[in-house]
Amino acid sequence: MYTTLEVLRDGPIATVWLNRPEVHNAFNVTLIADLKAACRQLEAEDAVRVVVLAGRGKSFCAGADLSWMKAAGEASIEENTTDARRLASMLQTLAELRKPTIARVHGSALGGGLGLAAACDLCVAATHAVFAASEVRLGIIAATISPYVVRAIGERQAHRYLLTAERISAAQAHAIGLAHEVVAPEQLDAKIAELIYALLQGGPKALAASKALIRAVANHPVDEKLVHETARQIAELRATPEGQEGLAAFLEKRPPAWLTGAASQR
DSSP: OOSSEEEEEETTEEEEEEOOGGGTTOBOHHHHHHHHHHHHHHHTOTTOOEEEEEESTTOSBOSBOHHHHHHHHHSOHHHHHHHHHHHHHHHHHHHTOSSOEEEEEOSEEETHHHHHHHHSSEEEEETTOEEEOOGGGGTSOOTTTHHHHHHHHHHHHHHHHHHHOOOEEHHHHHHTTSOSEEEOGGGHHHHHHHHHHHHHTSOHHHHHHHHHHHHHHTTOOOOHHHHHHHHHHHHHHHTSHHHHHHHHHHHTTSOOTTOOGGGTOO
């Protein structure tokens, strides 16, 4: 179905593999369209509860394909605007996926690859992974990835790394909040499996609501409107079948109904 991706399912887990290893999984128009379509497809599959984003070959994603960049340099402002909107829309679709997402980063995550890692909810990096927002060295800016990078590392760190385009080691990525975990390459999948297990303990609707809640309250003043809205959300969720089942399971000291398959067998 996809020419630049592989989408593999294992029970409640879907792994989306960027599959252009010959160019370090660099972006082109097709990969951007495929990734957006895959996110929409997985969004609609109730059986899928966690999505892992990974890259085949030596790199996670090395940014923009050289031929795509050359074409962009020769295109009009209108054509470039359309092109940039496609990338921005794909990143937004990934970031706003209702299901938890985990970036499995090895090798290079440059430019748009950094954006993918930052747009995912969680990021697990191998010790040899390298990140960078290298756009200014090409005379452009990290525009479409900036909302997710700034959200991940904060405004102060963004001033450094979006302006200097320095390479960010895995250890530095962990220190500034970009990577949640850094492990040896051979331990990547085991660490991701731990996080998946933790995520599967949560109710599917509660996880989706939590993602929306984080977006709503981040950098928002704690005013009367916010207090009212958060109270409304918890009250509504308590009244849902999932909320009632979670409370009943807790009181009865049993697993909730959503703990099936991979989550209940560990």
